[in-house]
Amino acid sequence: MTTTIYRSSAPDTGVTTLRGSRRPRRELVFRLALQSALGIAVSFLGVLLAYVVWTGLPRLDADLLRNMPSTLRPETAGAQSAITGTLWVISLTALITVPIGVMSAIYLEEYADPTKWWNRVIDINIQNLAAVPSIVYGILGLGVIARGLGLGLTVLSAAITLSLLVLPVVIIAGREAIRAVPSSIRFGSLALGATQWQTIWKQVLPAAVPGTATGSILALSRAIGEAAPLLLLGALAYISFNPDGVLSQFTVLPVQIYDFIKQSREEFVPLASAAIVVLLVILLAMNSVAIYLRNKFQRRW
Amino acid sequence: MAPTRPGAAVTFAGRSLRKSRPRYGERLIEVMLFAAALVSVVTTIGIVIAVAIPTEEFFRQISFTEFFTGTRWTPLFADPSYGVLPLVSATILITVIAMAVAIPLGVGAAIYLSEYAADRTRRVLKPALEVLAGVPTVVYGFFALKGITPFLRDIWPVGDGPAIFNALVAGFVMGIMIIPTVASLSEDAMSAVPRSLRDGAYALGSSKMLVATRVVVPAAVSGIVAAIVLGVSRAIGETMIVTVAAGGQANLSWNPLEGMLTMTAFIAQAGSGDVPTGSIDYKTIFAVASLLFVMTFALNLFSIRLVRKYREVYE
Numbered sequence: 001m002t003t004t005i006y007r008s009s010a011p012d013t014g015v016t017t018l019r020g021s022r023r024p025r026r027e028l029v030f031r032l033a034l035q036s037a038l039g040i041a042v043s044f045l046g047v048l049l050a051y052v053v054w055t056g057l058p059r060l061d062a063d064l065l066r067n068m069p070s071t072l073r074p075e076t077a078g079a080q081s082a083i084t085g086t087l088w089v090i091s092l093t094a095l096i097t098v099p100i101g102v103m104s105a106i107y108l109e110e111y112a113d114p115t116k117w118w119n120r121v122i123d124i125n126i127q128n129l130a131a132v133p134s135i136v137y138g139i140l141g142l143g144v145i146a147r148g149l150g151l152g153l154t155v156l157s158a159a160i161t162l163s164l165l166v167l168p169v170v171i172i173a174g175r176e177a178i179r180a181v182p183s184s185i186r187f188g189s190l191a192l193g194a195t196q197w198q199t200i201w202k203q204v205l206p207a208a209v210p211g212t213a214t215g216s217i218l219a220l221s222r223a224i225g226e227a228a229p230l231l232l233l234g235a236l237a238y239i240s241f242n243p244d245g246v247l248s249q250f251t252v253l254p255v256q257i258y259d260f261i262k263q264s265r266e267e268f269v270p271l272a273s274a275a276i277v278v279l280l281v282i283l284l285a286m287n288s289v290a291i292y293l294r295n296k297f298q299r300r301w
Numbered sequence: 302m303a304p305t306r307p308g309a310a311v312t313f314a315g316r317s318l319r320k321s322r323p324r325y326g327e328r329l330i331e332v333m334l335f336a337a338a339l340v341s342v343v344t345t346i347g348i349v350i351a352v353a354i355p356t357e358e359f360f361r362q363i364s365f366t367e368f369f370t371g372t373r374w375t376p377l378f379a380d381p382s383y384g385v386l387p388l389v390s391a392t393i394l395i396t397v398i399a400m401a402v403a404i405p406l407g408v409g410a411a412i413y414l415s416e417y418a419a420d421r422t423r424r425v426l427k428p429a430l431e432v433l434a435g436v437p438t439v440v441y442g443f444f445a446l447k448g449i450t451p452f453l454r455d456i457w458p459v460g461d462g463p464a465i466f467n468a469l470v471a472g473f474v475m476g477i478m479i480i481p482t483v484a485s486l487s488e489d490a491m492s493a494v495p496r497s498l499r500d501g502a503y504a505l506g507s508s509k510m511l512v513a514t515r516v517v518v519p520a521a522v523s524g525i526v527a528a529i530v531l532g533v534s535r536a537i538g539e540t541m542i543v544t545v546a547a548g549g550q551a552n553l554s555w556n557p558l559e560g561m562l563t564m565t566a567f568i569a570q571a572g573s574g575d576v577p578t579g580s581i582d583y584k585t586i587f588a589v590a591s592l593l594f595v596m597t598f599a600l601n602l603f604s605i606r607l608v609r610k611y612r613e614v615y616e
Contacts, residue, residue: 024508027509027510030510030514031509034410034413034417037406037407037409038409038410038414038426041433041480041481042426042433044477045429045432045433045436048441048444051444052440052444099337100337103333103334103338104334107331107335107338108338111331111334111335112338121342122339122341122342126341128345128601128602128605129345131534131600132538132597133534133535133540133565133594134540135540135569135590136352136590137348139352139568139572139594140344140347140348142572143587144350148351164340167340167341171341197330218435221435222435225435225436225437227438227540228438228540228541228565228569232568232569232572257439258442261439261446261447261545269447272447273443276443279440280436280440283437
């Protein structure tokens with residue numbers, strides 16, 4: 001910590017003492033700069049949340065949950081069809097994406113031989129898909145699912161689109177959870193005569209459930225907030241009925257919020273804020289469940 | 302279930318220890334799992350086909366030169382013009398603004414979390430960053446448009462200040478949104494730097510800042526670059542913030558106070574209308590989408606390669 005050694009780029013400058021006289025000022029400045037980087041990020045989050053809750057406060061009432069969205073009467077309009085639509089879409093998304101994701105993760109971790117080119121292609125492809133912009137999935141949904149397969153704008157086509165969108169996230173989380181199960185468990189089971197699948201089904205998967213569940217819930221909470229791909233599917237806003245099946249028309253909260261924002265009348269600002277609060281509460285609930293699962297069931301080996 | 306025919310496994314000379322009967326069930330399961338893993342490959346193929354066919358049809362009607370060098374983007378007007386440059390320049394400008402926010406703050410946060418923060422602090426701050434990453438982007442857009450822009454217009458000291466829809470605020474908010482992406486990947490890379498390197502530097506008398514800036518950051522640089530590249534890819538592909546807050550008019554300008562239309566915002570705007578399949582408007586959406594897909598795909602692959610590189614070095 002001495003000043004001389006500190007200027008290591010110029011080693012032959014004068015005397016060397018081993019005792020640091022004081023903490024150099026730039027150490028402090030550097031540390032403060034790093035702290036403020038985090039500080040800015042976290043306080044932005046705080047201001048954003050405060051702003052949304054504050055502007056939404058006048059409209060956080062029973063009407064919001066009881067009434068349907070309306071362009072005509074923002075003072076009493078609600079978001080009921082968007083809330084039920086969100087729940088429909090996300091439940092169906094979970095039903096599609098979690099099994100496929102977990103199965104892919106099992107294949108990649110337990111069966112795939114990483115020296116084979118096709119397995120490497122699958123691996124890189126998943127990492128790449130995780131970073132493909134969500135609007136591109138909307139293009140896929142529009143061109144292939146809604147119009148190509150003729151599913152139109154339904155809960156089902158939205159759920160398929162969102163499933164493909166979050167599938168890479170589910171797979172990556174599942175793989176991490178499976179990888180965290182120590183090999184000794186597998187060897188023990190195989191040594192006792194269990195087949196590979198028996199080992200996976202009875203030993204590996206139960207141990208990987210908490211990690212997989214946490215990752216899947218976080219992935220689904222990403223799907224809940226997505227508006228862009230559903231806009232492309234042609235998601236409507238101001239739907240005045242709740243979905244009654246997977247082939248029903250629907251709207252979801254982010255799309256409805258987007259349409260509230262587009263309205264020019266000032267009364268829509270509190271309405272949009274209030275709907276955002278509802279969306280954030282749903283997300284918060286899901287995240288709490290994920291954290292609870294992680295803390296309660298996580299095992300250290 | 303009983304273990305596989307225990308008798309057969311231990312029999313004497315002349316009989317192999319290998320299973321004598323194939324287990325079709327096991328094989329079937331493996332095939333099913335493989336099929337599930339193929340879904341993601343099919344997704345990629347689906348995306349490529351979905352954008353490629355209409356794009357090819359688009360370029361039969363509109364020339365490459367007009368698309369890539371034209372400076373007017375008015376595809377939905379009566380007198381249409383298909384120069385994509387205004388969309389590309391808007392995308393680049395907003396991405397640059399976003400990265401000017403996200404790189405220093407994200408890497409700074411990562412250095413702090415990896416080198417300075419005590420365990421307890423880290424346990425509080427990391428989830429906070431995760432929450433930042435979990436806020437839906439339409440919410441960021443709303444905050445930019447209704448919260449920050451009016452405030453900025455009120456306090457703007459000289460001139461007219463930013464327009465109601467502008468690139469500056471959209472880019473800034475997008476930068477904040479990308480901080481967690483940059484920070485968490487960079488932090489992973491820094492944590493992978495072996496302790497011995499740090500200890501060596503300390504033993505030579507380095508201060509904490511020197512260890513961080515001259516040892517850890519250079520050693521983790523490929524991971525940090527990968528994080529930044531991934532951040533750029535997210536910025537280019539981000540849709541709702543720019544759709545809500547950056548405006549809906551194509552505008553070839555480098556003035557961040559003006560409104561402009563990015564590639565993603567155009568896709569969202571044009572695609573959310575009821576465009577007839579097969580019309581030139583429909584194909585235009587897909588042409589822009591393939592440009593977007595190619596750009597982000599290249600960036601993602603580059604980033605994935607970099608991450609592999611640092612994993613190979615230290616793991």
